[in-house]
Amino acid sequence: MLSKKLQLKTIDYKSVLTICFLLFFNSILSAQEVIKDSVVAQLPVEAPSGQKLKIDGIIANVGDYIVLDSDIDKAYLEITGQGGSVKDISRCQMLGKLLEDKLYAHQAIQDSIIVSDAEIRGMMDERLNYMIQQVGDINKVVAYYKKNSVEEFKTYFSDILKEQKLASEMQKKIVDAVEITPEEVRNFFKKIPASDLPTFGAEMEVAQIVVEPKVSKEDKQKVIDRLKSIRQDVLDGSSFATKAVLYSQDPGSSPNGGFYKMNRKTSFVKEFKDVAFSLQEGEISEPFETIYGYHIIMVEKIKGQEVELRHILIAPTVPEEALKDAKERISNIREKIVSKEISFADAAKTESDEKETRANGGTLINPNTQDTRFELTKMDPTLYGQVSNLKDDEVSQPLLTADEKGKKTYKLITVTNRIDAHTADYAKDYTKIRELALKEKQIKAIGKWFDDKIKDTYIKIIGEYKNCTFTNNWLKK
Known part of the structure; x- marks a missing residue:
């Protein structure tokens, strides 16, 4: 997060742009477009000390991708810009991370992983909107990155986003293919010495009852009529994306023109999925209802089991x-x-308006672990504030809450179980132990993937970096 002290009145817009750029990317380190060996980095950046960074040439190739010496400096700047420490990270280690990102992106192309232009445009719009909010003018963004026009900057920016997305999709493909059996979980736990068993913090299980205010048929019909009018405007030639920016109440997609990419496994409500997968390319749905309100959907592309849409x-x-x-x-x-x-529990089953929790007596599922326990130190601050002072079996007073879309409901909350901090127990903590075992297996799968792909990929490291000791065999010794 940006510090509250970073006000435009007291900081040069160039500094703001640097921070905006860095904070929006987990990996500025993979942020160079594919360019010829003779070209060097053009982006002027400053080191934390305020000294100008040395802008050097190419230090490594991974397939068609390159790494510049200045990319390492930018990676350091990213970490320090987010409050991290770089004192224990060597340039060799940083280069190793750069090489990993390049190999992910290179192999994604070999594996025909597709990143659509519409998706990149949506990502770009989101990030550009944030930058412009900070500095007030896109021309300042263009000038800072030394591009001659908005279009030239967008092309440059698009290449950055595409490489980053390719890398993340490739890593996701590797990780998603890893599965683990109960036997593997048991063997993983048995291998841990008793003195090294993890300790889990204090946890609690929480249940809630939700009552939604009833909306009149007249108010519902007004929304339906409004969406029908928007739909007709689009059929008559208006831009669906523009309408989404202006009128959609979905904060997750409205800045991107209502864009989503989804498949059958994507975590959208059933009603939304049913409509999305019933439409043909270019077709716009009639208004339909979900727990969030009323929607219209326009399908842009269908690619196998994936749908690109706006809503x-x-x-x-x-x-x-x-x-x-x-x-x-x-x-x-x-x-x-x-x-x-x-x-x-019985009141939740018979009276609660929340379908997701009603059947199991109002018990909440932790979205991070998919079990019923919430570790106190990792609990959502809003939920923690609602339950922290409740005694065992005490029922809260009615709580008026609003979700991220502004939908208001009343809730009752109670703590149904408390678990003290304890050393890992196989029977009691199976879900957490399984997650640890799965992560270990995923790390091994990624390691094997690197071993295999490094052998089959053109990789060249230049100059002093040939003397580095890497975790992966980038030097092919």
């Missing part, structure tokens, strides 16, 4: 009277639970 979400306005009725309803539910007329 617009508009949720009906919840009147104050509906909020008041929802609070009264959830207060009555709470009274029944507190008076022992009904258990919290």
Whole structure:
């Protein structure tokens, strides 16, 4: 996150652009387009000390990709710009990471991994919008990166994004192919010496009951009519992407013109998937409802099992009277639970409006681990604030909450179980142990992948870096 002190009034816009650029990429280190050996880096950057960096030539080739000496300096700058320490990272180690990213991207192309132009445009729009918000003018961005026009800068920026996306998709492909059996998990746990067993922090299990304010049929129809009007405008020639930027209430996609790429396994609600996979290329759906509100979808491309689409979400306005009725309803539910007329779990099953938790008595699933436990030190701050002061079996007062899309609901929350900090136990902590075992297996799979691909790929390291000791066999000794 940018420091609160980084105000435009007190900092040169060039510094802001540098920080914006670095923070938006996990790997600026893979941020050079494929260029000829005679070309050197043109991007002027400054080291943390304020000294101008040495801009040198090519130090390595990986397939069609190159690494410049200045890329290492940029990698250091990225880490320090995000508050990290680089004192224990050698230039050889940093080069090793650069080479990994280049090999991922190179092999992604060999494996015919496709990164669509529409997806890159969406990513670019998001990042450019952020940069422009910080400095106020895209021409300042273009001038800082020493490009002659907006189009030239976008071409340069597109190459950066594409390489980064190719690398991440290649790594994901390797990791997703790794599976682990219960027997492998058991053997992994048995190999850990008792003195080295991990310790898990204090955890809790939480359940909730959700009551949604009721929206009138009239308010719903207003939204449906609005979406139908937008749909007709698009059919008459208007830009769907522009309409999404202007009117969609989905913060995750509206800045990108409503763009999403998805397949059958992507974690969208069923109603959205059903509509998305029922449409042909270029077709626009009629308005349909999900738990988030009403949508229309336009499919741009269908590639095998993947769909590239744009959508617009508009949720009906919840009147104050509906909020008041929802609070009264959830207060009555709470009274029944507190008076022992009904258990919290049974009340969740019969009264909660949240489909995802209703069937299991309101128990929440940790999105990071997919089990029911939440480690206190890693719990979402909002959820922690809601449960931290609750005693065992105590039911919270009605809580008015709003999700990231602004949808308001009332909740009751209770802590159903507390687990003290403890040394790993195979039976009690199987899910966590399985995750550790899977990560170890994935690391080994990545290591083997590097061993195999390095042998089959043209790799050249130049000058003093030939003396480096790398984790991977980049020098092919």
